[in-house]
Amino acid sequence: MKKEVAKRVQRIDTKVDKMRMRRKDTNTLKVKENVFDDATLKILYTVSNKGILNAIGGSISTGKEANVFLGEGKDGDIAVKIYRISSSTFRSMEEYILGDPRFRNVRHAKKDIIFAWTKKEHRNLTRAKEAGVRVPEPVHAERNVLMMEFLGEEGKAYPLLKDVNLDPEDAKLIFDTVIRYVELLYVKANLVHGDLSEYNIIVNPRTMEPIFIDMGQSVTLEHPKAREFLMRDIENILRFFKRYGIKEQAEDIYSSMKEIKQKTNKLS
CATH class of the missing domain: 3.30.200.20 (Phosphorylase Kinase; domain 1)
Known part of the structure; x- marks a missing residue:
């Protein structure tokens, strides 16, 4: 056998x-x-x-x-x-x-x-x-x-965000897009990435479009640690973009997302 x-x-x-x-x-x-x-x-x-x-x-x-x-x-x-x-x-x-x-x-x-x-x-x-x-x-x-x-x-993967040289204008554009994606995950997909950082975002160097990867650990909002993971994701992004002069507050970003989520739930 x-x-x-x-x-x-x-x-x-x-x-x-x-x-x-x-x-x-x-x-x-x-x-x-x-x-x-x-x-x-x-x-x-x-x-x-x-x-x-x-x-x-x-x-x-x-x-x-x-x-x-x-x-x-x-x-x-x-x-x-x-x-x-x-x-x-x-x-x-x-x-x-x-x-x-x-x-x-x-x-x-x-x-x-x-x-x-x-x-x-x-x-x-x-x-x-x-x-x-x-x-x-x-x-x-x-x-x-x-x-x-x-x-x-041509068989070569796009670079990770951590490996991309950004000017202030591109940095702000990518930051705004990343936060918008985090919000869309939270509001529309009922998901939190859970491990978001410059190591789990790749960038199309032609368009400077950020792309989220490695979503195996992403959790639904029912998970008892969903808020903790979300805050950690936001703080990781803010830490990375601080070098480009972006100084927003994690609690402000979270509060804005939560408010949008509540309004969306009322409309649905």
Whole structure:
């Protein structure tokens, strides 16, 4: 039985290689060991058979819990985010999970948490986009693999906000847009990003448009720590933009959002 399973996994691995998975250097091989385990290879083969993913290539970014790769979808480049099952810990996820009604019926085994987290990020991106927030458009979620719009040019991802040189005019424009997006999440999507900072915002260098990323931890307003997370998001943004002479108060921004939310609820 074990031999049959081993042969089946080997066949899947071979077929994924035919998807032109480029794993040439030692760093890539090291990543493969941590990310492309047998279960993930099966998932990639499944989405390949569905015609969603034609190829997966180089690494775009590496986070605490996931790696993002450049992929080739049916309509062009996509980003493929793979949450690590074998080597990750979901301790950092716990404060976002506990109290989130969407996790109420999820078993607290690591694998189940990661699968639910991946599905939640897909839903969060969808809700954010529908609310008018610029985020990567979700394409497909399958267990621990999330596929979404690739944001970049010629295979190179747009830079993080922290890496962009801004003049005062661009800084003010981006700041105003970021705060408007936080407000849209709160008022229209009933969401709080939960981990917003210059590390989770990318910028289109042509248009200077900010784009929110990494929304797996985003929580609904029913979460007991939603206000705490929202205030932290706002304070992180104010801290970053303080260097550009922007000195607004977090409580004032929050009060304005809360007032808009209350007015919106009365009208609905």
